[in-house]
Amino acid sequence: MVDAMKKSIAGTNGGDPRWYAISRDRYVSNAVYKMIPPELHNSDCSMVPVMLYLTDHKAETLTRVIEESERFAARVNNQEIQLLLAAGTAGIEGATNIVIKSAERTMLFLVYGIVAILLLWEFRSWRVVVAIMFPLYITSVLCEAIMAQLGLGVKVATLPVIALGVGIGVDYGIYIYNRLELYLESGLSLRDAYVETLKTTGTAVAMTGLTLAIGVMSWVFSDIKFQADMGLLLTFMFLWNMAGAIVLIPAVMALLQRRSPQAA
Structure with a gap:
């Protein structure tokens, strides 16, 4: 002033x-x-x-500034002077990151929990729930790994993308297992039921996954870095969800079921 x-x-x-x-x-x-x-x-x-001009607004930078500011404030604050964290673009983003970090695990727990309950209610088998949920969990882990490699922090814009992977992937899983279960109940072995599933629903799931992936792949060529990164991330998620549903669900079912296919 x-x-x-x-x-x-x-x-x-x-x-x-x-x-x-x-x-x-x-x-x-x-x-x-x-x-x-x-x-x-x-x-x-x-x-x-007291205004600070930062080199960037990455999550690591904002976290470091907040921690140093809080340390300095704890050292100099007294009855006459109180240093407080304020707003500004960086301040709002930093506060948002803190809230998201505390809510991320809760959100994923709720998403996976609700999906698992609905799958259990629909198929009445914990083995089916594990088989369908396992590719979704792999998707979330790989999604966060790719975000780390791209330098994308978990923020308001990227957090829904992680949940999106669960929402898209569970659809593929339900489609694949629903057809697989139909063939198993008709008396086919797991191997034969899987082959017949690939001929029908498997083809549809593969075409849907490829269509979605091709659609968002065009974002990779955008001049906006965030949009380009999201295009790459969503392309991976759509392709992996498709491949995970087609390949991993029957594989997990084969590992979990130690009884005759008719009991599936």
Whole structure:
């Protein structure tokens, strides 16, 4: 605020550097005080912002700034001075990242829990739930690994993408197992039932996965980095969900079922 007042006083006096100072004349000070942007002070002058300009707004940078600021504030705060974390673009993003970090596991737990309950209610078998959920879990793990390689933090824009992988993948899994179960109940072995499933629903799932992947793959060529990264991430998720449903579900079922196929 003081710097802004000095610039205003000098500016109203032809830019003369000799006027770059706080005037003893209260009328001059009152006049330039009204010219100060409101975000630099409050009405009773009990608050003044300390502005930091960061090299980037990556999650690691924001976390480091917040931790250092809190450490410094804990060291210097007293009854007269209180240093508080404020807003600004970086401040809002930092606070959002803190909330997302604490809510990420809760969100994934709720998504997986609700999907597992619905699958158990539909198929009445924990083996089926494990077989369908296993590719989804692999998708979430690989999705976060790719995000780390791309330098994408978990934020408001990327968190729904992780849940999207579960939503898309469970559809493929339900389609594949529903047809597989039909052939198993008709008396076919797991191997023969899998082959027949690939001829019907497997083809449809593969075409759906490829169509979705090709659609978002075009984003990779975008000049907007975030959109390009999301295109790459979604392309992987659509292809992996398709491949996981077609390949892993029968494989997991074969490992879990130690009895005759008719008992599936």
